[in-house]
Amino acid sequence: MSLLVTGSIGIDTVEAPSGAVHETLGGSSIYFSYAASFFGPVQLVGVVGSDCPADFLKPLEDNPNIDLTGLEVRKGSKTFRWHGRYHEDVNQRDTVSVDLNVLAEAAPDIPDQFRDSQYVFLANTDPGLQLELLQQLDGPKLIVADTMDIWIRNHRGDLHKLTANLDGLVLNDSEARLMTGQPNIVLAGAQIAKSVRRFVVVKKGEHGCLLFADGKASAFPAWPSSDVVDPTGAGDSFAGAMMGYLAVADVSDTGSLHRAVAYGTVVASFTLEDFSLRKLYEISREDIDRRLAEFEELTSF
């Protein structure tokens, strides 16, 4: 079934212990789409400014599974920019600078031919904007969103309105604690799960994730990565693979959610092995399935 993602497109600068990249492709909708494209077609809705280099999105243009009809190049606006610096322990990072630019303006329109998309992912942005995007859609089957600390802190009302309209929510463990005031992450996730229709995924970075669905908590470790170059976009790749799997299989029962989370884990583990989307450009669906089988073996008992 059709899969649509709305989210950021960024010009990223990343410094990490193993090197650095300057003004490279990034943004939530980019990582999401590329990860989802291993499973099936994906429709990207996002905006860049007129400063965006002509060949910047070439890897996505060259990908037959990514439909860029919903890409808006907004004249006179500037593309979102982010500059991050990872610590020696790459689970820690500082934001050196962030320029919202076009992300602080109006959301893009969803093209008419995308409005009947059945699987929708609203990547992290102002929950008021996420609600506006939802209103442009024609009864999707499964709506999942991501959120983050600034919206939880400052836009709680809109966030509550949003979650009531969601099938699934994906967020970090610190965000789940912030949202509920509950230090036990299993209780926090279970509480948030009551505010959406179907499921919550609480991501814990190198510690894997928890899935809350059908009143139960399930736990998944991360792939044990010895080669972490740049974790940027790992969470968005996770969501892309998860939604890509669900949309193609056209399922959302709990067993399928488990499989989708495992695919998310595996694709995220590839993303962090190199800067930007470099590793994703190198791999195929076969590599993903091979690592999934290995992951299954490593975690079985």
Place this chain on the structure above:
Amino acid sequence: MSLLVTGSIGIDTVEAPSGAVHETLGGSSIYFSYAASFFGPVQLVGVVGSDCPADFLKPLEDNPNIDLTGLEVRKGSKTFRWHGRYHEDVNQRDTVSVDLNVLAEAAPDIPDQFRDSQYVFLANTDPGLQLELLQQLDGPKLIVADTMDIWIRNHRGDLHKLTANLDGLVLNDSEARLMTGQPNIVLAGAQIAKSVRRFVVVKKGEHGCLLFADGKASAFPAWPSSDVVDPTGAGDSFAGAMMGYLAVADVSDTGSLHRAVAYGTVVASFTLEDFSLRKLYEISREDIDRRLAEFEELTSF
């Protein structure tokens, strides 16, 4: 096969958000033995002082699988005491006071009839003492030890001598990082695994654990606990169940290590649901097997 544990016996005082217990039974060898006793017989070697109340070890005396022949009541000495206080987030705790008492004296003798034990667990203590205890044993099949930050910091030489004589080592993630100076925990565990004969388990508390064996890293989540009362002894219960399973099955191949780690995870998840060993007194092997089956279902994909 026979299983022997050496470790502390403590008079514990624990404060936690959900209550407190004063001068209750604790110590690594206590949690270990009780957890192991669900699987088969276990021989406990430890020392208390003459201040230890007469009925203090009654739950272990009443357990037909725990052999207390190796328990020494040392006249004129005082029992090890620990007082801990958990934060609102029970993954954090402060030590209010610790009195090593008899633990700062000579190690207990291992009774003659225990010296041919085939499976041995040396719970956390001075690695010099752990080496002395090893020398009293007659060629065990599988020797596993626990260690902690103070020995890594201050007794590195003895610790290296010890690990060269071990089949397995169990330690926390922060300790693995401290031991290697390596922030990536997968690299840290793999490096430590080279210093022992068979395997390393890196425990991550609420985030589960990593197992390093046969040049591979395997990852296991924790049981998703919504009811964490007192995490004291969870790590020792983990080790007890793990070793109890291996000793009874008389195996240590990688598949069995996976199963042993899963049993450790499940028994630890019971321990933290109440203060001291209270929850372990309530449960049976059937409860453990039921939760193991549920854990398998919750983590499968």
